[in-house]
Amino acid sequence: MIASDLEALAQTHGLSLLGGFHTDARDMSHFPENTQSLLLFGPMLQHFWPLFIESPEWNDGDPDPMDRWSIRNISAMAQSVGGQALFPFGGPPFLPFYSWALQSGRAWESPVKLLVHDRQGLWLSYRGAIALPYRYDLPPPTKRPCESCADKPCLNACPTQALVLGHYDVPACRAFLKTDLGTGCLSQGCTVRRACSVTLSCARVEGHSAYHMGVFNR
Ligand code: SF4
Ligand code: SF4
Numbered sequence: 001m002i003a004s005d006l007e008a009l010a011q012t013h014g015l016s017l018l019g020g021f022h023t024d025a026r027d028m029s030h031f032p033e034n035t036q037s038l039l040l041f042g043p044m045l046q047h048f049w050p051l052f053i054e055s056p057e058w059n060d061g062d063p064d065p066m067d068r069w070s071i072r073n074i075s076a077m078a079q080s081v082g083g084q085a086l087f088p089f090g091g092p093p094f095l096p097f098y099s100w101a102l103q104s105g106r107a108w109e110s111p112v113k114l115l116v117h118d119r120q121g122l123w124l125s126y127r128g129a130i131a132l133p134y135r136y137d138l139p140p141p142t143k144r145p146c147e148s149c150a151d152k153p154c155l156n157a158c159p160t161q162a163l164v165l166g167h168y169d170v171p172a173c174r175a176f177l178k179t180d181l182g183t184g185c186l187s188q189g190c191t192v193r194r195a196c197s198v199t200l201s202c203a204r205v206e207g208h209s210a211y212h213m214g215v216f217n218r
Pocket of ligand 1: 157158159160161162163172173174176177185189190191192193
C-alpha cells in the first residue's frame with residue numbers, strides 16, 4: 001500500500017487525519033528511529049461511533065474498549081504503510097500528544113486551555129499517531145480559529161464556571177456532573193466543547209460524547 005492511500009484507509013475505520021509534521025531538527029527522543037513524518041489520527045465526528053459500536057472491542061464487555069480498538073486498527077494501518085503506531089494512552093509515561101498537536105499547525109491552545117482544532121474545534125481528540133520512516137505530503141498549516149472568533153463563547157459556557165479562562169477546576173466539574181443539572185453535559189458532552197464556534201458546525205454523535213463523559217465521571 002502507498003502512503004497516499006492512508007487517509008482513505010483511515011476513513012474506512014471512521015478516523016480522520018487531523019494533522020502531522022515532519023521531524024526535521026526536532027528532539028527525536030519520543031519518535032521511533034528514522035521517523036521522518038508523524039501523522040495524528042482521531043475520530044470522524046459523525047462516522048466513527050456507528051462503526052465503533054459494531055466492533056468486537058465494544059461488544060466483548062472487557063475494559064477500555066476504545067483504547068483496544070485504537071491499538072488494533074491504527075496498528076494495522078501503520079503496518080500497511082511501513083510505519084509504527086503510537087498512542088496517547090497506556091502510560092505513565094505518556095507520549096507528548098499535546099505538544100505534537102501544537103506542532104501539527106492544525107491545533108492550538110484555546111482560551112480555556114483545551115486544544116482547539118481548525119475543523120473539529122473543541123471536539124478534538126486523538127486515538128493515535130503513525131510515525132513514518134519517509135516524508136508524507138502534508139497540507140499547509142492553517143489559522144487558529146480563536147483569532148477570528150469575536151464572542152469566544154467557550155469562555156462563558158460552563159454552567160458551573162468550572163472551565164473558564166485559562167483554568168479548569170476538575171473537582172467542581174465532577175461535583176456538578178453528579179447533580180441533576182449535569183445531565184446535559186453527561187448525555188451530550190461538555191457544554192463548553194459544544195459551545196465552541198467551530199464545534200457548532202460539526203456535531204459529534206451524542207453516544208460518543210456520552211461515552212467519554214461516562215468514563216470521566218466514574
Ligand atoms: S463537563 Fe460541564 S461542568 Fe464540566 S467543564 Fe464541561 S461544561 Fe463545565
Ligand atoms: S469558541 Fe472561539 S475562542 Fe473558544 S475555542 Fe472555539 S474558536 Fe476558540
